[in-house]
Amino acid sequence: MLKKMLCFFVLLLIVPTTILAQGYGLPRGQKFEKIRFELINNLMVIPIQINGAELSFILDSGVSKPILFNLSESDSVPINNVSEVTIRGLGDGEPMKALSSKGNVFKLGNVRNFSQDLYVVLDRDINLSTSLGIPVHGIIGYDLFRDFVVEVNYASKSIKLHDTELYDFKQKKNDQTIPLIVEKKKAYVEGTVLMRDTANIKVKLLVDTGSSDALWLFREPERGLEVPDKNYEDHLGRGLSGDIFGKRSKIKGVRIGDFELKDAKVAFPYREFFGGFENLGDRNGSVGGEVLKRFNMVFDYSRGQVTLRKNSNFKEPFQYNLAGIELQHNGLRYIAESIADSNGIVKDDDSSFGNVKILIENRTKLSLVPEIVVSSIRAGSPAAEAGLREGDVILAINGKGVHRYKIQEILKMLNEKEGKRVKVLIERYNKDLLFSFVLKKVFDD
Template sequence: MLVSWLQRHCCGCFLLLAVFWLTEKPLPVCAQQVFRISGRQNKAEVHFKFVRNMLIVQAKINNHGPYNFVLDTGCGYMMITDPLLLDSLNLKYKKKLKITGLGEGEDLDAWLVSALHVKIGDIEADNVSAALLGKDVLELSGFAGVPIHGLIGYDFFNSFPVKINFADSTITAFSTHKLPGCRKWTKIPLQIEGKKPYLFANINFNQGSSVPLKLIVDLGAGHPLSVESGWNNNGSMPEKYIAAANLGVGLSGPVNGYMSRVDLMEIGTYQFKQVIAAFPDSCSVMGKLDAVKRNGSIGVDLLKRFVMLFDYQQGYLCLKPNYKFKEPFEHDMSGMEYCSAGAGLNRIIVCRVEPGSAADLLGIEKDDELLAINFKEVSHMSLQEVDDILRSKNERTLLLEVLHHNIQAKVLLTLKRRI
């Protein structure tokens, strides 16, 4: 990854790969951290924003806010990624921590803050402990194009059954495990280990035999599938892949590897063909995985094809296909990685160009600014809209307006499927 920009920004139009694959050392337990539904309601519904494969909810902390938090099953503890909240909320920290995440860098300093009151709609919790990062290394605000202040994970999902519906962008928490209307859903066993959910899926590589893999169900990762181990025992490589790909940024720095596709993936009775998969290299993952042995992770680009019901206490995940179920898996076809910049996060800056890609052949370079696509200014577009256009159709031609070396230019970019 480019040191000057990507260590500050989570770029890439494909995924937030490994951003939340954390292997935290245990936080001290200050009090029971259980979210509850306010009043005597049987359920509570919260709306989320779906931005670049992230589920963003608004949370109040100690009656201040609201602040934007990513809902993330791959995060074992609540984490505040914006250090400015320490002063604005007058937070008191108790202990310095070291947090290890995937990536080719050192452990990260963090501080334990406790006795937080957290409220998300009609859902709240008292005496919540969180890890406050000393530096916002993830820069999720630049990646999302909206301010992001932290992550909420295990404590939320462990408190009650949680249904996630991408069709209407709702999260529903239930006060009972006797849930109506879920009998015809497919129930997948979940193993909750190290405060994170795991399931088994069968993967077929290179037209070979099916391989069972243990995968973390990670709502904080944008990829469809990531495979860290268990796939190439014979030393073979996929026939077609993007080499030396920048897969994202973890807490410990860049995560490198390559991307390809798997022929077939089976989860319960559901099958997916030609699934895009990330393959982190050993330098990014070896020695930095959780104590729980696993082979990889399933991310939001696959999970968003279902209505999901997590029940950590009963140990299952219920799935029902939604309108996105049959959509093909596609990766960015431009070769540009980019993120938001500027005070209003309404500028789009190119932070890396894949060698040999369509953008590279046009001469687009790092630090160029994307101004418009097909005559529409990107300042009036979300990053999600830009992502969707740049992965929309192989051989589609787009008219881009870019600022290159401080000179405005119009160029024709023809999208090219690379994997």
Template sequence: MPARWFCVFSLFLRFRPVAWLLLWAAATGWPATIQAQEVQPPLPFRFESPRQKRARLPFEFQRNLIIVQASLNGKGPFNFLLDTGVSISLITDPTLVVPLKLRRGEMYRVAGVGEEGALEAFMSDSVRVEMPGIVAPALSFLVLSADVLNLSGYVGMPVHGILGYDVFRSFAVEIEPDATSLLLHTPLSYRPPKGRRWTSVPLEIEARKPYIRVPVGLSDSLLLPLKLVLDTGAGHALSIETGSDPRLSLPPNRLRAQLGQGLSGTINGYIGRVQNMQLGRYQLNSLLTSFPDADNGAQRAEVPRNGNVGLELLKRFDMVVDYTHNKLWLKPNSLFQDPFEHDMCGMELLATGRDYRRYIVLKVQPNSPASTAGLTPGDELMSINLLPVSSFSLTEISRIFHSEDGKVLFLLFQRPDGELYPTRIKLKRQI
């Protein structure tokens, strides 16, 4: 039987200014286990004990992404990205198929965004998933035939897949970025958080993804209500698709950028800023914003929207994502006043090696400090200010490159031919 088409607009945008991951799924001929919302199957996850009302899960916060651990079919633990932007759970690491004895169901050709060909994947049902205090006895996964997203290289630690809608429809999910902790509540009996600092924003759940409608000030004279995917799997602050509304346009001050890599090739667009966004009673100003090109496939999404909001913005709040009551609850935390900064170095690093502590230059932004310093793809970063890079995580290096306009860094690289190349880079705010 020929493989059916499964259209996943999955952009793993290793966005040099703001790394982000979007996973938009639009399917024709979904299998019965992932049919439309009108007929809801039983909740896939439950508490281990029937008497439990909540469970606390630690997570790692890497590159503005939430990484949780889970055991599959009694093996692991494995690392999964927790992402409201995905409508079906994914296993992105095909090496897990044999040790987990994953059953091969219907085959699909997965169409992504970009310039290359499609990818094969298969559905696997009845996978037992266990996390501290919770269990899914028989979860379905879409298993990719190749790890084209390379989440591990981007995050700087092993990542084996993505969990999304299945978790968020099973619980009211409280996310505490400062504490790197999740608190999962029984959804039907959950009561809103108390305290005058909490504010709420209505959620719309469509095609298994959450959307918010919020006012965005694009300029002094233009304030528009935008429909945005609430996307915890996106490391950027805000993304706007200018083709979604004739009133939307690119900002005059912008950078052309190769935004990253999708399932089917390169994603291009611009980086700029919008003046503000209103979330309940709170306003955030001078938001760094991505503007993907219209031909990158976002216009084919199954639910019309204007873009998405990611964790670079959302991490500034403690939040409760409550699908059952269609509410997003927000309370500012210690990160609320942090400015939105673009990468000031101009190079993108890929983590490699057994422990993901070797860092290879993947891309260099034209006219950036990295470009001026003569860096090229393939160079390996060896030290920062005389400290070996093995003492830094990729998240820590990213923070250094985003840290301060005019800051001077002394970097040592090794060329592909083995030559050592020391250089001095002065960080520069470009947008």
């Protein structure tokens, strides 16, 4: 019944025993494979093929084994040699049942692994696609970083997977190579955080390309790692086991190698959301995509080093959720649009995302478009004080219909700059309501 519901096909794939080698590899003599990625909310989404099925995965250096999730009723993914297991991730939920699968064929361009293990999570609530606005079927990390020298170019939105034996390391001017500590399939760097009221503090940070946030720190008051006085409670994200909350604040800066980022955004997650990860060893936090995207990086797990180079994102200010709204897709809805101008001349307009169009009297078009809803709202935020609620359907922002924009573009419209007035048209219980609020600084300098 379960397999039928998710359209799984558990197959025994027959492949020659000569190619059942462990790990990823390139065709003989090929030095590297270049793969383009989409950068969505500071996350790298790469195309990947699993047993012939074309999917999209987040490149997540914090995950030890690939995890497949968010399979819809229309998805058909063959998986092999299945057994049931229980796994746990970050979040406030309970451990969950998953399938453990062995001997799967993974392909990324010319890169192949003919015997990849993975987990398949069956919980339908784990769905990154609704918040990112594009299909995302899973996460992959350590296996790729282990088998290649991984060159990440956030500026050009591409990665190169270099053969470790053929890779010729050439350090360029302004590059800096620092130690990369690989422990239990996770990578760490040592850095320094510049707190406002204490001396600079040395920290060991998990390198987490699967986090869209900037910097997470764990409270250690005895070392001076304490939440600054100016802070607010925030939804920090969602892990495999549920939502994660904590305190959001700002510190004087963070230093990695000789590179320093001033006025760095920081979050202090509540410890209870780490569930079965109470023993965090000597780790003091993690560094995520909003910091990492400011560098082009070369990860070399085999040599225990990572090379950093500043890119065009380096001086970008850290982004805060000024409005206090989080959005997600919630299925589809029909909208009616006029396709005639003020003189009655029919316009040619193909900018809608909908691919289902019905013309009425040559002047009105019905289009099927994504429905965007408020998934959460921060207490005390401008949007909350204006009266917006979780579950409200967003129709327009400052007079612009949101169906013409990607979800990340909509969020940018909602958080453009401090002092800007934002007018949001929503639908609630089949009524259209208009709300207005002014974006405010979350912290005074």
